[in-house]
Amino acid sequence: xxxxxxSVERRAFKQAVFSVQEQESALDIVQDAMxxxxxxxxxxxxxxxxLLFQRILQNAIRDHFRRSKVRSTxxxxxxxxxxxxxxxxxxxxxxxxxxxxSAIPASPQSQLEQSQVMEAIEDALKGLPARQRExxxxxxxxxxxxxxxxxxxxxxxxxxxxxCSRATHALAxxxxxxxxxx
Amino acid sequence: xxxxxxxxxxxxxLERGAASVGEMQAVRLKAARLRAMDAYRExxxxxxxxxxxxxxxxxxxxxxxxxxxxxxxLLALLAVxxxxxxxxxxxxxxxxxxxxxxxxxxxxxxxxxxxxWLGKSQx
Numbered sequence: 001x002x003x004x005x006x007s008v009e010r011r012a013f014k015q016a017v018f019s020v021q022e023q024e025s026a027l028d029i030v031q032d033a034m035x036x037x038x039x040x041x042x043x044x045x046x047x048x049x050x051l052l053f054q055r056i057l058q059n060a061i062r063d064h065f066r067r068s069k070v071r072s073t074x075x076x077x078x079x080x081x082x083x084x085x086x087x088x089x090x091x092x093x094x095x096x097x098x099x100x101x102s103a104i105p106a107s108p109q110s111q112l113e114q115s116q117v118m119e120a121i122e123d124a125l126k127g128l129p130a131r132q133r134e135x136x137x138x139x140x141x142x143x144x145x146x147x148x149x150x151x152x153x154x155x156x157x158x159x160x161x162x163x164c165s166r167a168t169h170a171l172a173x174x175x176x177x178x179x180x181x182x
Numbered sequence: 183x184x185x186x187x188x189x190x191x192x193x194x195x196l197e198r199g200a201a202s203v204g205e206m207q208a209v210r211l212k213a214a215r216l217r218a219m220d221a222y223r224e225x226x227x228x229x230x231x232x233x234x235x236x237x238x239x240x241x242x243x244x245x246x247x248x249x250x251x252x253x254x255x256l257l258a259l260l261a262v263x264x265x266x267x268x269x270x271x272x273x274x275x276x277x278x279x280x281x282x283x284x285x286x287x288x289x290x291x292x293x294x295x296x297x298x299w300l301g302k303s304q305x
Binding site for chain 1: 188201202218223
């Protein structure tokens, strides 16, 4: 169980960040998902864990959105009264710093280019509609097959294919517009 | 480039992004994992047949004990009543035996009325 969680925690965190677009909430979601898996599904065979974990994670993300609906009502009210929240603009230097701690050292120029490509791809993913992003990530990043993805998303296999196709075309369009060739 | 090829080219970038999460996030993710592992217990086999999580087995065990405890007062009450009913029979028998044997005071046999009643009841 520990090895499984260690192998998925960072991807899960990134998935949550793409969905909720906020790191603190994403960390909470991943923690919640890991705890639920360990508490309730300890008796399941190791082969079932990836699918179970994805189901729990996606449900936790949906729960987050349900809760934030209520919260956003108050936020809107406060914003309209001139008491808006903080400016959450991401600092590109932060990405560069993170990159330099783990990647193989390259020239500063290529490091910058790589981090820009990575950022553009992540931004493009964040910009997708939620269901398209979910389908794309589960199908092509988590490498679940169509029926597994459909189970996690709670929809038909046809819908998964449609979401994946639309997501891929939208990503290709955005990246092309930014002049990124893979 | 088809859908799968395109996604295949994006995947390494996504992996790279996941591998390069900030140090603080990595530490917090590890802490979250350790916390989850605290809650994790090795699965147990019930009667050597059914595999289930330790928490489920514990819940079942606790449920059985709890239900059994509910019946304890009822069983105790029934036991007391049973003992009491047996005790009454024993007391009555003992009283009769005492009355009709050595426990009867000798003066009773000097009483004419008692002797005539005794004679009638034996006859």
